[in-house]
Amino acid sequence: MCGTTLRTRSTAALTCVACTAFLAAPCFTQAQRQPPAPASTAEKTLKTFLRAYLAAPPSNEDKTTRYSAVFVDLNGDGTPEAIVYLTGQTWCGTGGCHLLILTRKAASYRIVTETTITRPPVRVLRRASHGWRDITVWVAGGGIEPPYEAVLRFNGTTYPSNPSVPPASTTGS
């Protein structure tokens, strides 16, 4: 994670635009915006996967959809997972937006977790659960007061899909 910079990609189909930096780490307190760079193979593969996933039923076509993504090796296998923050009317509400965690599967990706009502910054911790690094998101809005940072711990299969209820917990617990 250290030294990883956030890049956002644009696609015609998803009309993705550069968004605010959403991912941080203890050693990387401020993500940097970078000028557009040639898309890596992983980024191209991710874009292809997201186009198919987001456009496929049962989702409705939503032209407000945007995403920001970073690639981080969460499980230590040497292949970076993709952490994708989705925004748009379909994916966001007063509680925040959806966060996808994807892992490589053959030449594409598979969904590990789709977590609702998350808010940035998203942090990847050094600590791991069942071999996958813990992730934190902010929980706020929708009647949740005061806002807090929730820890998402991998349970051997997935991460919690809702950061506001157990098994997600606060960073202080």
Added chain:
Amino acid sequence: MLAQNMETLASNFPNFTPNELLQATAASINIGTDKKKGISGNPLKIDNGTAGGNYGSNILNLMDCFN
């Protein structure tokens, strides 16, 4: 926005009762209208992805206060 969400949800879940549709619409204020992992078609799980896991039903209960 509510009317648009309700229209989307009614299309996504034609089997919802009027009350379930109202709960789902209230829930969508909190999590959006996605039905892959957001609003569930299972009436018992409509609020699963929402704040505290009960956002939509809370709204409906609060509405009762004003009836």
